Amino acid sequence: MSEHSVTVVRLDRTSPTEREKIVLGVQDLLLAQQVIAPNDRRDASWQPSSWKAGPAARTAVAEPVDWFDAFLDTANNGVDIDGERHVHHPVENDEAPRCPECAAEAPTVYTDTYGDWLEQWWTAGDEPLFTCDQCGWTGPIGDWCSEFSVLIGAPAVTFFNWPPLSPTLITAIRETLGGGTGSVVSHW
Numbered sequence: 635m636s637e638h639s640v641t642v643v644r645l646d647r648t649s650p651t652e653r654e655k656i657v658l659g660v661q662d663l664l665l666a667q668q669v670i671a672p673n674d675r676r677d678a679s680w681q682p683s684s685w686k687a688g689p690a691a692r693t694a695v696a697e698p699v700d701w702f703d704a705f706l707d708t709a710n711n712g713v714d715i716d717g718e719r720h721v722h723h724p725v726e727n728d729e730a731p732r733c734p735e736c737a738a739e740a741p742t743v744y745t746d747t748y749g750d751w752l753e754q755w756w757t758a759g760d761e762p763l764f765t766c767d768q769c770g771w772t773g774p775i776g777d778w779c780s781e782f783s784v785l786i787g788a789p790a791v792t793f794f795n796w797p798p799l800s801p802t803l804i805t806a807i808r809e810t811l812g813g814g815t816g817s818v819v820s821h822w
């Protein structure tokens with residue numbers, strides 16, 4: 635069976651103390667809404683996440699899906715709230731983002747030097763800037779439009795194999811993460 639996930643990630647730099655606070659903030663938010671509950675039978679091959687779907691998980695979903703009960707039985711339907719910095723890769727979904735001004739695809743340098751700018755972002759920590767070759771707009775990668783492009787940051791919240799999440803919940807998570815945020819929809 636193929637799997638998918640949605641990650642919402644903080645892109646701006648944060649100190650370890652800030653990250654710890656943000657992680658607790660996101661936990662509180664999701665626990666208060668009963669979207670998640672502690673995973674009491676954690677298992678690397680069954681339910682590897684610290685959090686599982688909570689009693690009000692249905693309220694987190696954008697619109698009712700007929701596979702919601704099947705989702706509750708999925709081997710990996712957990713939620714990770716991770717304070718460590720990671721590369722969040724869309725895997726099979728990977729595509730270049732689009733310009734927020736004119737919707738043109740990212741310039742060819744995005745694809746041609748992918749490994750280089752990604753490595754530099756990882757090691758130096760600065761979000762890379764790209765200039766649209768159609769309209770000249772320049773902005774950090776997180777300001778380009780995409781849910782299917784790689785991002786690096788922390789903390790991050792990842793929902794594994796959940797139905798599409800409600801925009802209200804995503805907004806609340808972004809606000810709790812604070813600063814610049816992005817999301818990555820992965821498929822593998």
Ligand SMILES: [Zn+2]
Binds near residue numbers: 734766768769
């Ligand atoms: Zn443009």
